[in-house]
Amino acid sequence: MNKRLKKTFLTAALGGLIATSAAHGAPHGGDKGERGARFLEAYDANQDRAVSAEELEAGRSARLKEFDADADGKLSLKEFEALWLARMRERMVDAFQRLDADGDANVTASEFARPSDRRFMWIDRNADGQVTMNEMRAGRHARGERGRKGRCHSGGRGHAQ
Numbered sequence: 001m002n003k004r005l006k007k008t009f010l011t012a013a014l015g016g017l018i019a020t021s022a023a024h025g026a027p028h029g030g031d032k033g034e035r036g037a038r039f040l041e042a043y044d045a046n047q048d049r050a051v052s053a054e055e056l057e058a059g060r061s062a063r064l065k066e067f068d069a070d071a072d073g074k075l076s077l078k079e080f081e082a083l084w085l086a087r088m089r090e091r092m093v094d095a096f097q098r099l100d101a102d103g104d105a106n107v108t109a110s111e112f113a114r115p116s117d118r119r120f121m122w123i124d125r126n127a128d129g130q131v132t133m134n135e136m137r138a139g140r141h142a143r144g145e146r147g148r149k150g151r152c153h154s155g156g157r158g159h160a161q
């Protein structure tokens with residue numbers, strides 16, 4: 001319910017390791033909206049909900065510097081691994097927070113089940129308690145119209161022959 005409290009609690013529970021990713025809630029706008037929000041979160045330094053070329057450059061070099069452990073201006077595989085894992089961790093924590101509906105830093109069986117139950121009900125158009133291949137395909141198309149574009153339209157890219 002209280003989102004701020006929930007984030008605070010979880011941040012404390014995980015020892016503050018995830019402070020940056022927990023500071024802003026990701027909107028539930030599908031993959032695309034999420035990625036956009038993550039991009040803003042990462043680079044929008046002056047918080048005007050827009051990322052300028054300067055902000056992008058500044059954010060990028062700060063990130064590189066942060067993970068360039070030996071400060072040689074480059075990322076070795078090992079250094080990149082640390083960056084990658086940190087990024088994955090942020091996404092993992094986002095996913096955890098989305099599941100943990102009551103924000104007690106534990107995902108119960110029912111919290112764990114909720115998103116897939118919801119998806120199941122949503123896809124099960126004729127509500128017969130079974131999701132068929134056809135319903136899944138139809139669900140994908142419906143999603144495609146609202147979110148990911150192009151996925152469902154074959155030939156949409158106009159390859160020259």
Ligand SMILES: [Ca+2]
Nearest residue numbers: 044048050051
């Ligand atoms: Ca900005």
Ligand SMILES: [Ca+2]
Nearest residue numbers: 072074075076
């Ligand atoms: Ca380096």
Ligand SMILES: [Ca+2]
Nearest residue numbers: 100102104106
């Ligand atoms: Ca919970």
